Amino acid sequence: MDKAYEAKKYEDDIYKKWEESGAFKADSDSDKESFTISMPPPNATGVLHLGHSVMLALEDIMIRHRRMKGYEVLWLPGTDHAAIATENVVIRKLKEDQGIENPRSLGRKKLVDEIKKYVANSQGTIRSQIRKMGASCDWERERYTMDKSLHRCVNEVFKKMYDDELIYRGERVVNWDVALQTTLADDEVEHEEKEGILYTFEYLTAKQTGGEPLYVGTSRPETKLGDNAIAVHPDDKRYQHLIGKNFDVEWPGGQTINVTVIADHDIDPEFGTGALGVTPFHSKIDYDMWLRHREDIKAKPIHVIDENGKITNNIKGYEGLTVIEARNKFVGELKSAGKMKSEERYIQQMSISYRSKMPVEPIPKLQWFIDVNKQAIDWKGKKMSLKEAMQAVIKDHDIRIIPDRFEKIYFHWVDNLQDWCISRQIWWGHRIPVWYRQDEKSSDTHVGLEAPEGDGWKQDEDTLDTWFSSALWTWSTLIDPDIADDHSLSFDELLSKSPDFIKFHPTQIMETGYDIIFFWIARMILATTYATKQIPFETVYLHGLIRTREGKKMSKSDPETCIDPLDMIEKYGADAIRLSMVIGSTPGNDTRLYEEKIQGYRNFTNKLWNASRFVLGILEEKNVTDEPVVDYDNLTDADQWILNKLNETIKDVDDGLMEYKISETGQILYDFLWNDFCDWYLELSKGDKQNLAVLYHALKNILILLHPFIPFVTEVIWSQLPGQSEMLIRHDYPKPDGRKYNWKSLDNVIEVIKSIRRLRGENKIEPAQKIAVNIYSAKHYDDLQNNQEDIIRLARISDLVIDKKGVKLSGAATDVVNGIEIFIPLEGLVDTEKEKVRLGKEIGNLEGYIKGLDAKLSNDKFAKNAPKEVVDGEKAKLSEAENKLEKLKEQLGNL
């Protein structure tokens, strides 16, 4: 074995061996309890980033742990077609690489083929990068959101919802991404604060109102060319006499509109002039207001802005102007006409597309929607709406969210959920499975898996929101592709006849970043409860975002702060990355990552490597070729101590992982290996009482316990361990052995050694200098006597005196631990004055401590209210401290 572990030399080979051995494969025929994770599918054309790395590290830990525990484990990998994102990438490529000015002019089929080609070419990248992280997922079950079987599920769910009247087509004001030329769902719109201007101008003249002119404030004056109402608060005294009246308004440019004054409670009389110009076709609230007052409003809404963000032909003199041009023109006209009352700067919220980062225009369009309020689903015997079912599964704790504060965030979102616009005007994705046929006499609509018989059917041009197919991910991936091919089977039969679905759904845990709780988590709950009558997952584990050391978002454009996981794997190994992603971060909280952190965990893998090298060296020296059997009747104090620690560690680690406390558990293992096993047990094994079987046993279990966290290095070392034929990935997970060990004896020894080392350090005794030490303890005499060789060696002692009691040496450095008195009597080596000061300080501390304990214990209320264990514990502490104080005082007097 090399002196230092070089991850690069081993990782790819190990991964290959695992994969070829079939260790990742799940068996739907198994009798074992199942444990399933659906891997959140990265974009098919993506490259591995830190978000993927955290996801893969966490999920692989969970998966490997359960696999070793004997669950039938399925971790299903896959990729997402990422509709808008992918189409854009390809369009840009065609423009840049092939000089095609407008790739859409290629036509639908050709462009989609180009995209398919691009996806097929780049899908391999992310696959191999997932492997680099060590992810032990079942590649034979890999799925892609555009697979045939998934496509069928998409169409089936669409049809089912359509038949249940949960999906409808209607003309609504939708979020229109002008740059990408498509609609967006509400949660795909981001809000950005921007300084804008609130224009206040004369809308109705004094003559029209019969009193003061009516002023209206707006940040988008150009839309006022399409108003059909003015809304005021019903109780607003200023406008009472106008409510219900109609007015013809002639704008300075000559355009005329007719507006009705309506009263609506949504109007805030305090804001602006308390009067709002209602533009139904270019604002969702205005649209809703129009719907509410449709009966009263005389004029029809006017379409002002078109899909390109330009003014329509409906507005004379403005045709073809951009929104900004129109605004400037209109404002100019108002000013010249003397109608502009004021222009105030204020902070307004801009709607921005999360995809294009460009402004979103509300415009009216005929689109497909999912009705979230219609009661159409049976959930646990109750008729519910999609929204109610989404609420119920969390409220009833069918699904648990970690950390639980995200439940509140989830509820807030669901409570305010509106119908989901699912149609997109792009070509890449699942095309809406609806066909239309029109002739002079009739118009037909067909919804189904394929075009109906007969001529003249044309499929809907739009595709589905990419999250529609993602919403089915936990189960559409489990539908047997052969069964999905059989169109004679009903949708319910697809589920009931697919062995994987039966065995592995619902999944146990959905682990993903909290940033997609709405896009994805909520949508999976929505679609899966509806379509399968099952929850998609039992637990949601939300990890935080990875940030730079300064707490900023990492961006690819800034290579200074942006860490590329692939570079780090190359440099430090996947194991080190995994630990750095997982230790010291808690669910739902962002973590900062920097190279030194990864380096630290690389050091840890190297520590394991060297500890193993040490043990393996001894085994080899002693010609051990098979696993030695531990002789439990013949254990040293050190053996008992480490076996006890091992039992505790096994329990804590197993419990911790079962509760998904990944960070804490990793920390426990880190400490156990480094502080207990290496610093003490291995050091003690360098003495005269080496126990081969226990060394082997401890190392073996350490490798098993660490394997889920750092699979590569543990597997490499495992292959060197004599007597193990099977790969570590398949090994059984340990249980505590149930034995009682005497760990206290060695604990005393350790305390004594630590104390002597500290005294040496404080008195500046050279490490090479061996010293004389006297130790007195009646109670622990045997413990010390039995381990004196180790004390001599590890504390570097020349003459050791251990006695039940003895002369309190003067002029010595002294300490008391666990009632054991320690003297280092070398005159000349110990600075008496310094030692006096030190002892005095320690006595002072101890007296303060005792005073506090005294006060606590003499307080009647404490004795009355505190549990007995606590009181007893405090009493024990007090007597221990008093004992120590007495001895220290004595020692001080002796100096």
Added chain:
RNA sequence: GGGCGCUUAGCUCAGUUGGUUAGAGCGUCUGGUUUACACCCAGAAGGUCAUAAGUUCGACUCUUAUAGCGCCCACCA
């Protein structure tokens, strides 16, 4: 505007039913080469747990307020 989170050693962070003299890693300082490891070993320094009040025998932990930082949701035009 509504909601959430964070504030603990110089830095990055743990601390889950309130009960140790508050922990780790990195960094710093003092020393080191012993049957693995300098990607290492031994030791040390460093904290009014943001601030203030409250509940309690007891608060880093619970309550309330305040401040700073961050995030999410929301079309007061």
